[in-house]
Amino acid sequence: MSSPLAAPLVEIRGVSKRYGAVQANDVVDLSLYGGEVHALLGENGAGKSTLSRILYGFTRPDSGEIFLNGKAVDVHSPREARSHRIGMVFQNFMLIPALSVLENIALFLTDLPAVLRPEAVGKRIFEFGERFGLTVNPHAPVRQLSVGDRQKVEILKLLLAEARILIFDEPTKVLAPHEVDALFRVFAALKAEGFAILFITHKLREVIRCADRITVMRQGRVVGGFGSGQADVETLVTMMFGERGEIGATRQAGATRRPAEARPILELRGASSHATGSETPLRGLELSIAAGEIVGVAGVSGSGQKELGDLILGLRSLSAGSKWFCGANASSWSIARMRESGVAFVPEDPLVMAAVGGMSVRENLSLGTGRRYRSGVRLDWSALEATMNQSFEALAFPIPPLDPPIGALSGGNLQRVVIAREMAHEPKLIVALYPTRGLDVRSAASLRHLLRRARDGGSGVLLISEDLDELAEMTDRLLVLFGGALVGAFSRGAWQPEEVGHLMTGSKEVNVA
């Protein structure tokens, strides 16, 4: 626990950073004490990542200072930050998949002798692993590890490099619930040994669970702080957005129409696909999504979610079975044809799968719109903008500046652009993988609202998620995917989290209608 008497390990004083018209950080003060988990909250684009990048020397502030143990230091580069014992766990893990855990960690360590002594590194990995609950097999190649284990490797890297101040930018975004629990146990162990942890997240319940102190940012400024136990979800939300919002996880009614009577939008009949490398083959999927229903797919990551999405999109071909879209055999349709027929697709990783980082937001909004905005050899940019503006409005998302490259947007703002683009043309089928990842609570709520509205308007929705709460709230039917096969099906409200959990991990086989 942080004692008020102790001096802070790090103090950020008056840091400002401007990007074009955006004041990403506006005279920000923040201090981190040893032995505390300090949560940094704020809406999408509030400046959290910018602040953490400044602390890690990735970004230079326009003004302001950083004090370490009371001394002003200049952190020009991540290398320098590491020498000041500041470490950062990145969203996109910086690991080399083909190398083993041990090799990856050794590569990161600068204090090692030129000739690598694997036993020594291995021993330290083991020691730290035991001490902080970070057990991974040091000889396993990283490509075989789950997301949670990769994150452990990232943390081990920092610990072996003797970091004392650890920055986590949305570490729980890609984790399954049990992995989140494991991460929080690691936080607790680190805290007990006096590490300082800066923890950025959008999941408020997590924050209330594990943070000792909370700082809230809005539009680049720090707008408030709380100690442990001083804040509840509502207070935090009010502070984050500067107003009261209808955000609570309201359990809405299910579909009004009975799906059985509605015509199917998408059907998979015995659909299978081959897999290469670390992919999961799909095995004989029977799936039907009717107009006016939200079908959820639960499963631990790597159970075939990505493959299922790609199969529907048309990226992956069927090795057996067939795919039907609105009554037509779509087994061999191209991606372009699927999309033009009314399939919207929100993939799991927008910057890799749905956006071109170096192109402007405007150009990115035009990608994948098919022939809709063609006008001679050019695109009708004003018609495109008009439609997209409407889509942003329908989602209650703020419209971002259109000229800068999309790669410069904050994680949540990027996700919003992709969602707005995909929802712009009244899709018949919406396939969404973890669509609320990285969105602040308000944006997540308005996306859920829009998905329900689309459902009520007769669209079919396939919602793939690891978050059982979200699935419980949203879906009319829930399917469970395990090892590339559908191993369970439940109608709304007719399932217990434990039962689904067992199915997700393959510890039980049930046959349900």
Next chain:
Amino acid sequence: MPEGGLTAVLRRSTALRTTVRHCGIGVGALLMFAAILLAAGKDPLKAYVDTFHYTLANSYGFSELLVRMTPLLLAAVAVALPARLGLINVGGEGQLYMGAFMASAGAFLLPTAPRLILLPFVAFMGFMGGAIWAAIPGILRAAKLVNETISTLLLNYVAPLIVSYFVFGLWRASENSAYPQSSPFPDAALLPSFFNTRIHAGLLIAVVALLAYWLLLEKTRWGVDMRAIGGNAEAAQRLGIPVPAWIVTALAVGGGFAGLAGMGEAMGIAGRLRQGLSPGYGFAGFLIAWLAGGRPLGIVFMAFLFAIITSAGDTLQMTQGVPYAVVNILLAMILFIVLARRSAGGTSK
């Protein structure tokens, strides 16, 4: 694309910075080359003065620069266009040869056709020669079989052999067989030249090609698709852009431009098909496109520089008895300076 005033100014200022940078590279390389000439006991000042005298100082020299620039510009576009999709076309030389070859075939096929028909036909054939030659690696790459860098490179060694086969065989000149060259093309197949110089219609084609390249990428919806592929091929594919088709198309169109360069050398300069019709224009085009970062004005500037440097080689050989190959030192030095500046400057986005 609509643009605010601010971005327009920013763009222009980056263009300005690029120009300044290019000039810096040029001056730096010239200074270092002077040092080398000095070390070799030659007079660098005289060398530069001579070069200036034979190139920029009089209209004949200047016209020869433009003649040299013609194939260089086209060969550079041949590289720059596929590069926007992330494709590396090192096969400009082979595509150039195939363009010349197919254009010659066209000329020999319709020897009696009127100029109004034959000229466009020959140009079309030249374009197709290069396009087909580049489409082969394009198809192999689109099918994920062979990397285009390797296959375009290897095809460079095949194309000149095809040309040789014909100039030594079927098309060999009957009047004087000392040279491996074809008999002359019919007059109607020859590109018109201007101002009593060797500047020929190929220069117009090159300028149009450069303009078309810029318009295509920056102003059309196809350009958006192509840049999307270059920026993130996976996302492009997922968004329904037909990536394999674009790979083949971009390489083929690029190759077509190189083919036009070959056509220009055959129909505009030599008047017949020759074995060694290009002293490496295709390779130079690669360097030019790469040094210019694919920017049209940069390509013009770099092609101009290359034309001067290669002319300098000829001049030095004549006036100072330095072998022509020394200009390769100068070229290599420019390359090094650019490389060093790129890596030192970092990838500032």
